Amino acid sequence: MSSSGFEPYALKSARWGQRVPPRTESLRHTVGIGSDRTGGCAWRLLAAAVATLLASVAATDLIAATAATPVAVASAPRPPEPGRRVIDDLNLELIHVAAGSFTMGSPHDEPERNKAEGPRMQVTLSREFWLGKTEVTQAQYEAVMGTNPSTFKTAGKDAPVERVSWIDAMAFCRKLTERERAAGRLPEGEAFTLPTEAQWEYACRAGTTGSYAGEPDAMAWHDTNSGGTTHPVGLKRPNAWGFHDMPGNVLEWCYDWYGDYRGGAVKDPSGPERGHYRMARGGSWRTDARLGRSAARSGGSAGRLDYTIGFRLALGAAR
Numbered sequence: 001m002s003s004s005g006f007e008p009y010a011l012k013s014a015r016w017g018q019r020v021p022p023r024t025e026s027l028r029h030t031v032g033i034g035s036d037r038t039g040g041c042a043w044r045l046l047a048a049a050v051a052t053l054l055a056s057v058a059a060t061d062l063i064a065a066t067a068a069t070p071v072a073v074a075s076a077p078r079p080p081e082p083g084r085r086v087i088d089d090l091n092l093e094l095i096h097v098a099a100g101s102f103t104m105g106s107p108h109d110e111p112e113r114n115k116a117e118g119p120r121m122q123v124t125l126s127r128e129f130w131l132g133k134t135e136v137t138q139a140q141y142e143a144v145m146g147t148n149p150s151t152f153k154t155a156g157k158d159a160p161v162e163r164v165s166w167i168d169a170m171a172f173c174r175k176l177t178e179r180e181r182a183a184g185r186l187p188e189g190e191a192f193t194l195p196t197e198a199q200w201e202y203a204c205r206a207g208t209t210g211s212y213a214g215e216p217d218a219m220a221w222h223d224t225n226s227g228g229t230t231h232p233v234g235l236k237r238p239n240a241w242g243f244h245d246m247p248g249n250v251l252e253w254c255y256d257w258y259g260d261y262r263g264g265a266v267k268d269p270s271g272p273e274r275g276h277y278r279m280a281r282g283g284s285w286r287t288d289a290r291l292g293r294s295a296a297r298s299g300g301s302a303g304r305l306d307y308t309i310g311f312r313l314a315l316g317a318a319r
């Protein structure tokens with residue numbers, strides 16, 4: 001895929017509806033109660049009036065329900081809980097991230113800093129988006145793609161998939177998009193994709209401004225605590241927004257080509273039009289904890305296969 005013509009994500013909230021069933025049955029029952037044994041004319045007239053009124057309400061209610069749900073709902077997915085969306089058969093959860101602003105990159109005095117992390121930018125992400133709660137696992141990748149290329153199969157199917165290239169990761173996103181659209185579970189205009197580098201750092205920081213989003217050993221599998229392998233996702237402490245393993249375990253492909261930061265105020269950055277390396281973020285089970293700093297940048301050629309690199313799913317506007 002070329003990044004030429006790429007537009008920043010225009011992510012949309014869940015629009016899955018829930019049909020409200022007409023209340024015909026309960027209304028019929030209510031009207032029946034009015035036919036009591038008094039036999040009085042006044043009472044029968046009152047009951048008839050009530051029945052007429054309720055029948056009118058029932059008809060109005062039915063029309064309203066029909067008008068609000070013009071599409072057949074037999075195959076509609078269950079409504080998501082606020083703030084999360086789940087692909088049930090994959091047990092893949094995405095967390096809602098509200099639009100907002102943050103400072104991207106690191107200050108000159110941050111220990112272990114790389115100069116590629118500056119000059120810092122005041123980034124505005126103008127649209128909400130959705131991001132995987134965890135890295136994509138071996139089981140999830142195999143269920144969609146039919147293969148499991150991972151080196152660390154002994155870590156289990158809940159460990160992150162690795163030895164997937166940027167091209168493989170995008171193929172996964174496209175195939176999952178096609179599958180969910182065909183099943184009627186993905187609203188028109190939305191597509192699964194990789195997060196931009198800015199979206200990734202925004203979610204990784206989760207409102208923090210320091211080197212790390214939390215205590216590194218509690219949050220990340222890195223070289224001194226991993227035992228030389230990946231680990232099942234979600235075992236380490238999540239960040240403040242609920243994301244697990246953003247630092248450590250596996251590096252995560254992002255959509256952008258590598259480019260130098262421009263500094264200043266930037267809206268919805270998505271990297272340069274073209275480049276040599278796709279971005280990957282967060283460090284891995286094999287690297288020093290400093291590469292799990294929120295601002296640390298890594299990358300590789302789009303076809304690179306490496307047992308330290310996997311990815312995390314994002315949901316955005318089709319492009």
Ligand SMILES: [Ca+2]
Nearest residue numbers: 245246248250
């Ligand atoms: Ca990670």
